[in-house]
Amino acid sequence: MTATPVRRTAVAWLFLTPFMVVFLLYTAIPTVAALGFSLTDLRGTDLRHPFAVDFTGVENYLRLFQDETFLRDILNTALFVAVGVPLTMGIGFALALTLNSGVRRLRSLFRTVFFAPVVTNVVAVALIWQYAFNAGGTVNKALGAVGFAGPNWLDDPNLAMPVVILLGVWRNFGTAMVLFLAGLQAIPRDVYEAAALDGAGRWRQLRHITLPLLLPTTLMVSVLLTVFYLQVFDEPYLLTDGGPLGSTESVALYTYHQFGAGEFGMSSAASFVMLVLVTLVSLVQFRLLRPRA
Amino acid sequence: MTALAASLEDADMTAPAPSISLRRRSFARPLLYGALVLCALLTMLPFVWVAGGSLRSLAEIRSDPGAWLPHHVTLDNFVRLFRTEGFARFLTNSVVVATLVVIGNIVAASAAGYALAKFDFAGRRIAFGAVMAAMMVPFTAVFVPQFVLTVDMGLADTLAGIALPAVAMPMSVFIMRQYAMSIPDDLLEAARIDGAGEFRIFFRIFLPLAGPAVATITIMSFLASWNNFIWPLIVAQSTSTYTLPVGLAATSQAAAHVTDYGLMLAGAIVVMLPVLALFLLLQRYFVQGIAGTGMR
Numbered sequence A: 001m002t003a004t005p006v007r008r009t010a011v012a013w014l015f016l017t018p019f020m021v022v023f024l025l026y027t028a029i030p031t032v033a034a035l036g037f038s039l040t041d042l043r044g045t046d047l048r049h050p051f052a053v054d055f056t057g058v059e060n061y062l063r064l065f066q067d068e069t070f071l072r073d074i075l076n077t078a079l080f081v082a083v084g085v086p087l088t089m090g091i092g093f094a095l096a097l098t099l100n101s102g103v104r105r106l107r108s109l110f111r112t113v114f115f116a117p118v119v120t121n122v123v124a125v126a127l128i129w130q131y132a133f134n135a136g137g138t139v140n141k142a143l144g145a146v147g148f149a150g151p152n153w154l155d156d157p158n159l160a161m162p163v164v165i166l167l168g169v170w171r172n173f174g175t176a177m178v179l180f181l182a183g184l185q186a187i188p189r190d191v192y193e194a195a196a197l198d199g200a201g202r203w204r205q206l207r208h209i210t211l212p213l214l215l216p217t218t219l220m221v222s223v224l225l226t227v228f229y230l231q232v233f234d235e236p237y238l239l240t241d242g243g244p245l246g247s248t249e250s251v252a253l254y255t256y257h258q259f260g261a262g263e264f265g266m267s268s269a270a271s272f273v274m275l276v277l278v279t280l281v282s283l284v285q286f287r288l289l290r291p292r293a
Numbered sequence B: 001m002t003a004l005a006a007s008l009e010d011a012d013m014t015a016p017a018p019s020i021s022l023r024r025r026s027f028a029r030p031l032l033y034g035a036l037v038l039c040a041l042l043t044m045l046p047f048v049w050v051a052g053g054s055l056r057s058l059a060e061i062r063s064d065p066g067a068w069l070p071h072h073v074t075l076d077n078f079v080r081l082f083r084t085e086g087f088a089r090f091l092t093n094s095v096v097v098a099t100l101v102v103i104g105n106i107v108a109a110s111a112a113g114y115a116l117a118k119f120d121f122a123g124r125r126i127a128f129g130a131v132m133a134a135m136m137v138p139f140t141a142v143f144v145p146q147f148v149l150t151v152d153m154g155l156a157d158t159l160a161g162i163a164l165p166a167v168a169m170p171m172s173v174f175i176m177r178q179y180a181m182s183i184p185d186d187l188l189e190a191a192r193i194d195g196a197g198e199f200r201i202f203f204r205i206f207l208p209l210a211g212p213a214v215a216t217i218t219i220m221s222f223l224a225s226w227n228n229f230i231w232p233l234i235v236a237q238s239t240s241t242y243t244l245p246v247g248l249a250a251t252s253q254a255a256a257h258v259t260d261y262g263l264m265l266a267g268a269i270v271v272m273l274p275v276l277a278l279f280l281l282l283q284r285y286f287v288q289g290i291a292g293t294g295m296r
Helices: A006-038 A059-064 A068-101 A107-119 A122-133 A138-145 A160-185 A189-197 A202-213 A215-230 A234-239 A251-260 A264-289 B002-014 B028-054 B058-063 B076-083 B087-118 B124-136 B139-152 B159-167 B170-181 B185-193 B198-209 B211-227 B230-235 B244-254 B261-293
Strands: none
Touching: A006 A264, A006 B087, A006 B124, A006 B139, A006 B159, A059 A264, A068 A107, A068 A160, A068 A215, A068 A251, A068 B028, A107 A160, A107 B028, A107 B261, A122 A138, A122 A160, A122 A234, A122 B028, A122 B244, A122 B261, A160 A215, A160 A234, A189 A202, A202 A215, A215 A264, A234 A251, A251 A264, A251 B139, A264 B124, A264 B139, B028 B261, B058 B261, B076 B087, B076 B261, B087 B124, B087 B159, B087 B170, B087 B198, B087 B211, B087 B244, B124 B170, B139 B159, B139 B230, B159 B211, B159 B230, B170 B211, B185 B198, B198 B211, B211 B261, B230 B244, B244 B261
């Protein structure tokens, strides 16, 4: 690269200034600060005297991993990821494959319908969910019509999580579908034609062409959803606020509850554990995707 | 990644030959459509619940909370909603915040995206790395310092404090950069030879050409702002700065004892309607944004 004129560099950075100011203020500095906070006993009441807090080293982290609530929340979050990711991907993939293979007419209508949950407001949807899964709600009424007595879904520690996960899956399978659809349509059509000439049937085409060629998309979607479900907050907060008996409290909700209790140090430590997890998953994504990109 | 979006676009317009042919099997097609219609109905169920519920009278909801459709259609819930204290304020706040966020995104992202695509300058890799990194830092990892900062700047409990972090969404910069790369350098070079300054070129040549990218950014940032929940929940401390989602959540929690579902469902409709209407009109851009960036 030849030496870049100073003037052009200055102009370029001038163009970048508005974005960079916000980036520094709200992403770069807070990331460093979160690590700093997590090593102190900062509380909400200390905000007026930020230099009065004590440096406590890794104490918050030690407390965190001895806190049964936090460990339970890690398990809850893992459950959310373990059930939510395959379910969301499975539905999204099945719909994308169906829309891509046979359905020409109405394809864009179906796509619109399946994508609509993605753009709807989560607070609004959570209210609808509460209305529907209430003891006397719409779901139980439908169950009653076929002879089942429906439970009080969101008050039952064993049933609340499935309902919360269902909301997450309903909101996200449209994203998975759109990404899979994009991946499917990037596969050249003549590959299939050649395979068909060689006598390969639908299943063999799916197994030997579609699935292998779709691998990068599949990886991207799975990592995207994993990172997203790792941070799950809206659904459990709005439906149950982590209850009943903490059965739906996620790690993100833990950081929020610690924050609400004024425990800024503990909250930052928990959120830093989250940052490390998310970064690890993102790094794995880049490692896996780079050879193809 | 934009190749994905492009292929998605093409596919809709050209109606390609099915990659896995089902034409020979006469029974497969009705089955396929049947399954899709069933899935579509299941997906739409919550919308039916909310529409049906919001049009029922309070008395009807009390006597039979779980019914699907109203016996007597009434707009009473919406009338009561707009008379509810604070509701008009929440709505105004949401509109103000969304407007600030959209304007901020257009300004910051078009300038940054243009610079990243069209300038060869010292620190370009670092700048682009910052954009990508900003996309990946989870909100839950940084909200405590963000809140402390907002308090320090005197922006706690203000609409500006709610809007500020979102005025520079990295995804907007990314979309703008991808678009700027598709604009030929010759065009800008010709203007430069004619003696136009850099800012003149940006405003007079690049921005008028960037219409589709600006439209995408407008929609994506409006959507993000309108639906944002956690950050306004943290920053807004008094009802005077609540945005619509925060106000709705607070109202529903306060109303949990009296269970005024009619009011809540009407509120849900009002929150969802602008976005759903916008989405139906411009769904191509939404889908493009998602498929193009791989972001939520």
